[in-house]
Amino acid sequence: MKILVLGAGVIGVTTAYALGRQGHEVIVIDKESEEASGASHANAGQLSYSYVDPFPNPGIVKKLPGYMLGRDNGIKINQSLSPHYYSWGMQFLRNCTVGRARKNMNTMLEFAQHSKAAMQRLTAEIPGDLTANNSGSKLILAKTNEDLEKFENAAVQKRCSGFDVETLNREQCIQKEPALKDWRGTFCGGLYAGQEQTIDPLILCRTLRKISEKRFSVEYKFEHSIQSLTVKGNKISGVVTDKGSFDCDKVVMCLGVGTNKVLKTIGKSCNIYPMRGYSLTLPLGVQTPKASVTDPLSKIVFANFGDRVRIAGFLDANLPEDQIQSRGEALLKTARELLPEAADYDANNHLWAGYRPMTPSGVPIVKPSSVDGLYYNMGHGSLGLTLAAGSAEKIAKLVWQSMQRSSTIKVEEKHVLVS
16 A cells, blocks of 8 residues: 655654555655654653643643743743634633543553553664663652642552652652752652653654665655645545655655645644744763753753753744744753753753644544545644654554455455345
8 A cells, every 4th residue: 555654753754664564655755855854853852651741731721821921931922813823722721621631641641651562662673772871760840749749649640550650759859860969940859750761853763764764665755845635535645745746545644733734735624733842952961860850840851862961841832933042042041050060051052943733632633534545643742752653553553444444345345246
């Protein structure tokens, strides 16, 4: 079966690998010059399966005015005249109830368990160990005892879902991660997961591309700007690019925030909104945390990549492009203030800014569309790397099931004709 995968970020590359492994003829199409040029290029690199908490929750509602008025350094939301902004926002608020937040959390924890197993299967097939020099633990810091109590309530739910997490007081956190003794912010404890990892998303994407090309003959078409989808009788039949058309049996949309521009060509859309994040990549410091350390208060994470440290964070909506540099400087200032020995802050840093494709519920869209042969694999927000392998396996399974149904129908039709 000929399948076109649109988008060569971590979701697209992993999906192409999974489909190629099944024996399909796979072509990946992307407008950039190489894989992982967008949101996957330099994100936080977290495989944080036990920390997939959806952004919408009851506690976030009272914080929204501060985000919109610029009172929170970590999250800045400018107003927009776009109807999409308001429709997405209304759906977001609907997901901030206790019941919906619990349901979405259960969905994400189940998805995370599947993705963890899928990533283990995937990395077992890749030569070498992409996580060999990285920490195997994660700490999320709590500012107050009330925050720590909320962590414990969440930990109960996560342990019921099979995740090995525990809440620690301040002294216990420092025992797990000695670099925290120099933490200049406020924290009284944290949520600890001892089996999480970091992985460089760019290296993962490059590795998967090379292996899929060699083992499964997956083709990559870079610098191809997607113009439209082709649909005949409610069945996908191809993709038109600025360099020519490609026919196919199926299409998998992995374009992140670029999804709706393409779906519009067939009168479709998905409720995804772009939220920008940032990262800095720096040489290791005198006291770089070995564990991945997240500070929800500052919206920042320190991730040790073995030979360098990645500092990622912030969540912005509708900020103009000319503010990227100033937000990067704010991220650097925040990191230096919190952990002054975590990195060589005076070295040249690689500032990255990318759009996270966010759904109003925080749950990604991984399913067939209403158009026969068109599949969605999108809306992972800041969890694209964490959920990539599981999402890819799910799409591959859906494609296989579709093929099985098609074969059954053909056999039944043949039987009717013979009869």
